Amino acid sequence: MSSLLLRKWTSQCYPEVFKALIFSCLSLSEILGRIRPIHSTLSHGDFLLPPPPSPSPSPSPSLQTLTHLPSMASHHHHHPQEDPEPNGATINNNHHHIPKKPKLTPFISDSEICSEFAHHDLGTARINNGSFGCCPGSIIAAQRDWQLQYLKQPDHFYFNCLRTGILRSRTIIKDLINAEHVDEVSLVDNATTAAAIILQQIGWAFAEGRFQKGDAVVMLHYAYGAVKKSIEAYVSRAGGYVIEVQLPFPLSSNDEIVNEFRKALERGKRNGRRVRLAVIDHITSMPCVVIPVKELVKICREEAVDQVFVDAAHAIGCTDVDMKEIGADFYTSNLHKWFFCPPSVAFLYCRKLASTHSDLHHPVVSHEYGNGLAIESGWIGTRDYSAQLVVPSVMEFIDRFEGGIEGIKKRNHDAVVEMGEMLVNAWGTNLGCPPDMCASMIMVGLPGCLGISSDLDCLKLRTHLRESFRVEVPIYYRAPKDGEEIGSVSGYARISHQVYNTVDDYYRFRDAINQLVHDGFTCALLP
Numbered sequence: 001m002s003s004l005l006l007r008k009w010t011s012q013c014y015p016e017v018f019k020a021l022i023f024s025c026l027s028l029s030e031i032l033g034r035i036r037p038i039h040s041t042l043s044h045g046d047f048l049l050p051p052p053p054s055p056s057p058s059p060s061p062s063l064q065t066l067t068h069l070p071s072m073a074s075h076h077h078h079h080p081q082e083d084p085e086p087n088g089a090t091i092n093n094n095h096h097h098i099p100k101k102p103k104l105t106p107f108i109s110d111s112e113i114c115s116e117f118a119h120h121d122l123g124t125a126r127i128n129n130g131s132f133g134c135c136p137g138s139i140i141a142a143q144r145d146w147q148l149q150y151l152k153q154p155d156h157f158y159f160n161c162l163r164t165g166i167l168r169s170r171t172i173i174k175d176l177i178n179a180e181h182v183d184e185v186s187l188v189d190n191a192t193t194a195a196a197i198i199l200q201q202i203g204w205a206f207a208e209g210r211f212q213k214g215d216a217v218v219m220l221h222y223a224y225g226a227v228k229k230s231i232e233a234y235v236s237r238a239g240g241y242v243i244e245v246q247l248p249f250p251l252s253s254n255d256e257i258v259n260e261f262r263k264a265l266e267r268g269k270r271n272g273r274r275v276r277l278a279v280i281d282h283i284t285s286m287p288c289v290v291i292p293v294k295e296l297v298k299i300c301r302e303e304a305v306d307q308v309f310v311d312a313a314h315a316i317g318c319t320d321v322d323m324k325e326i327g328a329d330f331y332t333s334n335l336h337k338w339f340f341c342p343p344s345v346a347f348l349y350c351r352k353l354a355s356t357h358s359d360l361h362h363p364v365v366s367h368e369y370g371n372g373l374a375i376e377s378g379w380i381g382t383r384d385y386s387a388q389l390v391v392p393s394v395m396e397f398i399d400r401f402e403g404g405i406e407g408i409k410k411r412n413h414d415a416v417v418e419m420g421e422m423l424v425n426a427w428g429t430n431l432g433c434p435p436d437m438c439a440s441m442i443m444v445g446l447p448g449c450l451g452i453s454s455d456l457d458c459l460k461l462r463t464h465l466r467e468s469f470r471v472e473v474p475i476y477y478r479a480p481k482d483g484e485e486i487g488s489v490s491g492y493a494r495i496s497h498q499v500y501n502t503v504d505d506y507y508r509f510r511d512a513i514n515q516l517v518h519d520g521f522t523c524a525l526l527p
């Protein structure tokens with residue numbers, strides 16, 4: 001059915017849906033996506049018409065036809081609203097408020113999950129979702145739909161579809177993260193870009209004399225390497241003083257983090273220095289641990305830190321993300337890591353009340369410069385914006401799982417802890433932190449006899465596991481402390497759990513390490 005015919009049919013049969021659609025420019029699969037949920041709110045006897053055809057990418061149309069309404073980020077205080085478009089048009093979001101009925105069909109089955117991830121290299125135990133995330137087949141298909149729509153008539157797409165599509169995605173994210181206003185939410189390529197946006201503004205403040213040379217920026221020692229480089233480029237170079245919060249590892253409680261953070265702020269404020277920015281990870285990358293961001297933001301406020309930026313690259317889909325609770329000025333999370341979007345898309349939240357809100361700019365300057373970060377970010381030149389447009393389809397995918405994103409998060413957490421404990425029991429080692437300090441990733445100690453004694457050893461062992469055992473897992477080197485026994489744990493693997501993982505993935509890893517230990521392998525043997 002063509003899009004036009006479908007719209008006509010919708011207007012006659014589903015006037016409410018049509019009303020919601022006429023303000024927007026939806027893809028064929030999105031229109032169908034809006035209609036299917038309405039069917040699901042009716043009992044079988046209520047059907048006046050045969051159900052509409054299923055969109056092509058669906059692996060199991062019969063199941064999907066009755067799948068209930070996507071939650072569209074309804075967890076937080078969702079009020080009916082019309083979001084103003086920057087150009088004065090409005091988007092009607094009434095589709096958020098179609099009443100929900102209990103789900104009539106089973107949730108996504110294991111075999112459907114397998115078919116959604118059939119493009120994965122099935123011969124490899126992928127227990128590293130944390131690095132690059134994953135994207136199900138139905139979302140890849142939805143992305144393709146958007147790409148084709150653009151290629152079909154680029155001018156029409158640019159003038160009539162792109163802005164509304166991005167606004168729709170931003171609105172969903174705004175509700176999901178409990179932001180105050182959609183203008184606080186921008187879509188950018190990734191957390192690296194988001195960090196550049198925030199740090200660039202700090203660089204300007206130094207350059208324009210609003211900050212004094214020697215004013216401080218505080219970050220965690222475990223901040224992501226690329227973000228540290230960004231701090232070097234925008235802050236150190238401009239004359240800022242950078243303070244690292246040293247954190248112990250392994251960790252046993254949040255207090256250890258809070259105490260070290262307080263100490264670092266004290267150092268930052270010595271000699272009358274101002275702390276202009278704190279960069280706090282929500283989930284550190286390597287080693288991974290969930291940081292008590294809410295407490296640390298509160299401490300920053302008490303200690304008069306000017307601005308707080310939370311680098312939460314891993315957070316959405318992995319741990320709780322609530323802007324009003326966390327209270328940071330800036331917060332970014334990738335959508336392509338734990339939220340099933342294709343690469344690459346992240347949101348950047350900038351609190352409206354933050355004093356610098358209007359001085360934030362995308363580092364790639366284009367026509368929209370000066371129209372607010374969210375609008376600037378919506379056009380940074382001709383390129384593929386499809387990853388930003390599939391967010392509504394991702395919500396539909398997520399809604400096929402029991403409990404939606406909350407259910408996914410909880411099951412991933414429980415499973416990764418169980419698998420982590422299974423591994424450390426098998427190897428006689430330890431976890432890197434207690435289960436309540438991790439989300440969907442956890443650090444597991446590797447046997448000391450593997451002789452991991454540098455970052456390079458970690459990289460070589462990782463490559464060996466990939467090439468000889470087909471296990472993909474990143475490894476962290478932790479230098480032994482003074483007086484620590486030789487042969488104690490010096491390497492930790494970061495294991496992830498996402499919906500596509502099975503217990504066999506972790507057994508493969510366990511057996512690979514057991515084999516290496518049995519064979520008397522040490523890292524010194526690797527070229």
Ligand SMILES: Cc1ncc(COP(=O)(O)O)c(C=O)c1O
Pocket residue numbers: 130131190191192193223224226227281283284285311312313314334
């Ligand atoms: C804490 C943290 N920050 C930033 C990034 C960068 O993410 P991206 O490469 O998507 O920009 C990562 C990536 O793993 C990360 O773990």
